[in-house]
Amino acid sequence: MEKILNLITAEMKKAFARCGYEESYAKVVLSNRPDLCEYQCNGAMAAAKAYKKKPIDIAGQVVESLRAARDEGGAAMFSEVQAVMPGFINLRLAGGFLAGYLNGMQREGKLGLEEPGHGETIIVDYGGANVAKPLHVGHLRSAVIGESIKRMGNFLGYHMVGDVHLGDWGLQMGLIIEELRSRKPELPYFDEGYQGEYPSEPPFTIGELEEIYPAASIKAKGDEAFKERAQTATFKLQNGYGPYIAIWRHIMAVSLADLKKNYDSLDVHFDLWKGESDAQPYIPWLIEDLQQKGLAYESQGALVVDVARDSDAKEFPPCIIRKSDGAALYATSDLGTILEREKLYAPAKYIYITDKRQELHFTQVFRVAKKAGYVKEDTPMVHIGFGTMNGKDGKPFKTRDGGTMRLECLIGDINEAVYGRIRENRTMPDEEAAQTAKTVGLAALKYGDLSNQAAKDYIFDLERFSSFEGNTGPYILYTIVRIKSILAKCKEASGQAKEARILAAEGGTEKGLMLELSKYNDALLNAFAEAAPHKVCQYVYDLANAFNGFYRDNKILAQEDKALQASWIRLITLTKDVLATCIHVLGFEAPDQM
Numbered sequence: 142m143e144k145i146l147n148l149i150t151a152e153m154k155k156a157f158a159r160c161g162y163e164e165s166y167a168k169v170v171l172s173n174r175p176d177l178c179e180y181q182c183n184g185a186m187a188a189a190k191a192y193k194k195k196p197i198d199i200a201g202q203v204v205e206s207l208r209a210a211r212d213e214g215g216a217a218m219f220s221e222v223q224a225v226m227p228g229f230i231n232l233r234l235a236g237g238f239l240a241g242y243l244n245g246m247q248r249e250g251k252l253g254l255e256e257p258g259h260g261e262t263i264i265v266d267y268g269g270a271n272v273a274k275p276l277h278v279g280h281l282r283s284a285v286i287g288e289s290i291k292r293m294g295n296f297l298g299y300h301m302v303g304d305v306h307l308g309d310w311g312l313q314m315g316l317i318i319e320e321l322r323s324r325k326p327e328l329p330y331f332d333e334g335y336q337g338e339y340p341s342e343p344p345f346t347i348g349e350l351e352e353i354y355p356a357a358s359i360k361a362k363g364d365e366a367f368k369e370r371a372q373t374a375t376f377k378l379q380n381g382y383g384p385y386i387a388i389w390r391h392i393m394a395v396s397l398a399d400l401k402k403n404y405d406s407l408d409v410h411f412d413l414w415k416g417e418s419d420a421q422p423y424i425p426w427l428i429e430d431l432q433q434k435g436l437a438y439e440s441q442g443a444l445v446v447d448v449a450r451d452s453d454a455k456e457f458p459p460c461i462i463r464k465s466d467g468a469a470l471y472a473t474s475d476l477g478t479i480l481e482r483e484k485l486y487a488p489a490k491y492i493y494i495t496d497k498r499q500e501l502h503f504t505q506v507f508r509v510a511k512k513a514g515y516v517k518e519d520t521p522m523v524h525i526g527f528g529t530m531n532g533k534d535g536k537p538f539k540t541r542d543g544g545t546m547r548l549e550c551l552i553g554d555i556n557e558a559v560y561g562r563i564r565e566n567r568t569m570p571d572e573e574a575a576q577t578a579k580t581v582g583l584a585a586l587k588y589g590d591l592s593n594q595a596a597k598d599y600i601f602d603l604e605r606f607s608s609f610e611g612n613t614g615p616y617i618l619y620t621i622v623r624i625k626s627i628l629a630k631c632k633e634a635s636g637q638a639k640e641a642r643i644l645a646a647e648g649g650t651e652k653g654l655m656l657e658l659s660k661y662n663d664a665l666l667n668a669f670a671e672a673a674p675h676k677v678c679q680y681v682y683d684l685a686n687a688f689n690g691f692y693r694d695n696k697i698l699a700q701e702d703k704a705l706q707a708s709w710i711r712l713i714t715l716t717k718d719v720l721a722t723c724i725h726v727l728g729f730e731a732p733d734q735m
Contacts, residue, residue, distance in 0.1 A: 142245055142253030144666065145659045146171075146180075149232065152218055153182050156206040162188050162199065169232070171660075178223070178231035179656060185228040196228020203230060220647060236645030239655050243643045246658070247715055251296070252722060254662055258298030262486050265291045267494040268305035268404070268411060272396035273317055273354045276403045276548040278538050278601075279496075282527045285587045285728060286595055287494045288409045289674040290525075292726040297669055302486060305400075306478065307416030309393060313354060315375030318388055319367060320357035321345070330384040339384070343391035347399045350392065376468075379421065389418075403549055408583060408728055420477030424469055427477055428462060436513055437462055448508040460505035475506045479515055490521045492672060497526025497596055525672055528598035530590070538601050556582035558607040559615065563735060566609070577732045581615050582607070584729040588614030591727055592678035609735075612682050617724060620685040621731040623692070624717040631698055631710065641707035643715070650690040654712065657687040661719050665726070674727060681723045688716050 146169060153167035166184030173181075185200035192199065201224045208222060221233040246253040267287020270280055287303065294301040321344065322331050328344055329335040345353065361368040378385040397414060404410065428444065431437035436446050442465030449457045460472050482488060493503055503524040510516040532538045540546045560578035563569060569577065589606035593599040609615045646652040657680075664680035667673075697713070700706040721731060 142242075142249055142255065142662060144255065144662045145242055146663055148242075149180055149218065149234075152207075153184070153203070153230075156203045156210070157184065157188075159206045159210075160199075160202045162192065162203075172231070177225075178221075179234055180232040182230040182232065183228070185224075185230060189228060197224060197226055200224035200228045200230050234656070236647040236652060236655075239652070239659060240643045240645045242659050243655055243712070243715060246661070247643075247711065252661060252715070252719060254297070254665060256298030257666070258294065258300070260298065260300050261489040262300045262302060263294055263490045263492060264482055264486060264488045265294070265301055265303045265492045265494070266306050267291075267303065267492075268409075269308065269495060270305065270400055271308035271313060272400070272416070273313060273350050273392050275351050276400065277545045278530060278548060278551050279545070280548060281407075281551070281586075282530060282590060282595070283494050283496075284404065284407055284409045285590050286525065286527060286674060287492075288407075288728045289587075289591055289677075289726060290492060290494070290669070290672055292728060293665065293669040293674070293677070296722075296726050297665070302413065302488070303411045304413040304415055305404075305411040307400075307414070309389075309416035310379065310418040310421065310474070312371060312375050313358075314378055314385075314389060314392065315371035315373070316357035316361055317350070317354055317392060318374040318378070318385055319371045320353050320360065321388065324353070330388050335384075339387040343395050344388075345391070345395065347395050350395055406549065406552060407587075415478075415481075417471075417474040417478075420474045420481060423477035423480040424473055427473065427480060431462060431509075431513060434513060436509075441465065446509050446512070448505050448512070450508075457501070457504065457508075460509050462509075471502065472506050472509070475503075476509060476515070479506075479510050483515060488520070490523070491516075492523045492525065494525045494527065494595075497528060500524060500526050523672060525595055527595045528593075530601050531598055533600060533602065535600070552582065552586065555586050555603060555607055558582075558603055559585060562607060562609060562615075567735065569734070577735060580730065580732045581618055581735060584614030584618050584724070584731075586614070587728050588617065588678060591674040592682075594673070594675050612678075614729065615735070617681050617685050617720065618731045619735055620688055621717055621720050621724075622733070622735045624688070624713050624720075625731075625733060627692075627697055627713060628710065628717070631706075641704070641711050643711045644705065644708040650687070650694045651709075651712075654684075654687040654691040654716065657684045658712075658715055658719055661723075665723070677723055677727055681720055681727075684716065684720060684723075688713065 150167060150169045153169055154164040157167040158164050166188040167182060168184055169180050169182045171180060172178045185196045185203065188194075188199050189196040204222045204224045207219060211217065218235055218238040219232055220235040221231070223231045225231055265287055267283050268280070269283055270276055291301045291303045321328070325344060329337070329339060357371070361371055374385060378389055428437065431446060432444075437444050440459065443461050444463040445459035445461050447459050461470055462473050462476075463469055482491075495503070507522040507524075510522070511518055516522065530538050538546065540550075556578050559582040560574060563574050563578055563581070585606045589601065590599070592612060605611070606613055607615060609619050643655070646655060660680065664677060668676040668680075695709065697706065697709050700709065724731065
């Protein structure tokens with residue numbers, strides 16, 4: 142279905158054209174004064190200068206044209222059109238037109254959502270976890286923002302390919318290898334004379350591995366010899382040394398099983414589990430190609446590519462492709478990954494989601510990729526840089542003793558808080574309450590994050606996020622559960638309502654709910670176009686509020702007018718379906734009761 146804003150704008154264009162004005166002035170926007178009107182056109186203000194007329198005179202002509210066209214059916218979408226000083230055109234939609242639009246939504250697949258994707262492939266690079274290390278709160282934002290953007294894109298008809306892009310090839314591998322050598326020197330990986338096959342079982346558990354890496358990292362800071370051995374081990378691994386490749390495979394197997402378990406608990410799922418190691422086969426060719434094209438040159442022993450442009454408002458340093466000691470960097474790995482993605486997927490767009498402090502890095506990488514011709518100049522490459530999740534003290538979120546909190550602990554804390562609220566407010570068996578708490582807790586966590594603009598830092602407030610009131614995930618779920626409960630109570634009437642239509646409403650909270658529902662198409666399309674899940678959150682919050690206002694003012698179950706009751710049932714069923722669709726693309730679902 143066409144977006145309702147487009148339908149209104151099309152009608153305004155006809156009116157401007159009938160009056161002899163350019164259609165481009167007929168832009169319509171949502172009113173920021175809903176007490177005065179529902180939509181507004183300010184085109185007369187801009188047209189006044191071009192046509193040397195007073196804005197109010199142009200607005201008056203357009204309004205008269207709309208009124209005159211009423212009998213022809215075109216302007217039947219408006220119940221009220223008004224020219225207001227100094228030249229605004231205020232619009233209210235006719236109840237019949239609005240009801241017809243909502244009935245169309247119910248008939249259409251995906252509730253009438255436009256699908257602009259047409260199968261185009263978009264790569265979404267999110268997650269970015271390091272193997273051999275547990276997920277912590279710092280991994281939350283990338284995971285939930287990326288998952289939501291991927292789901293939105295899939296829903297809009299794009300072929301979204303989500304890649305976790307693991308950190309699996311850097312110095313941490315050499316550190317683990319050397320620390321393992323110091324702890325278990327008898328292992329065959331460290332016996333240069335060993336000729337047999339290496340064990341199929343890993344020489345460590347996930348718990349041991351997660352303890353080995355930080356211990357090695359601390360040791361490297363105070364023991365230069367150990368650090369040098371770790372660097373040598375990393376170099377040997379990256380050059381295909383068999384025993385270390387065998388250890389690396391054990392690290393990957395153990396880490397991936399744990400990472401998948403933790404991401405599953407967030408309902409975050411990747412199409413690809415690739416890492417920096419997958420880019421390595423492309424790097425020798427990459428470096429040679431950049432040199433042959435005259436893009437890469439020596440600077441203080443390093444190999445760099447200039448990325449600065451004359452139009453830049455700030456300075457952009459060269460992108461370092463190879464350090465003076467011959468080692469590749471993150472930029473090299475990311476460029477190698479782009480080469481692989483172009484070869485395998487030839488995506489129409491790239492979206493990377495990381496901490497906003499990596500903005501310079503990705504600007505450099507994107508510019509090198511296009512300068513070298515690896516990616517077409519018109520292919521969008523977008524970096525979404527997110528802010529920090531902070532504690533109530535305004536500093537990065539920590540455990541009570543000041544350590545970095547594991548993500549599974551954070552999830553456990555919010556589930557416990559929600560479980561307590563469920564037990565306080567409802568009589569529900571313990572097992573069911575615990576399962577419901579997981580569902581609601583995930584909504585609290587994800588909505589608490591996604592409702593904030595990605596680039597901004599935000600305060601993680603456990604008490605507020607788990608509240609069943611206010612702009613929270615549990616409030617949205619509670620609204621959906623309330624609608625489910627109403628529909629269950631009027632099951633007989635609901636069956637009759639399946640053949641009914643939503644009837645016109647000319648005002649009050651009923652029309653307010655209908656207006657919010659009509660914005661669904663716009664809300665999802667705009668949110669994806671701007672890669673902004675927080676706009677979906679704002680929409681579902683406004684829609685939930687509109688429903689609760691309608692529910693407060695209208696006694697659905699007690700309504701004696703069966704035609705009107707059937708219309709209301711259809712209306713709240715559509716509300717439930719829109720809310721459920723929106724929270725699905727945000728990455729969580731609603732329980733049947735709370």
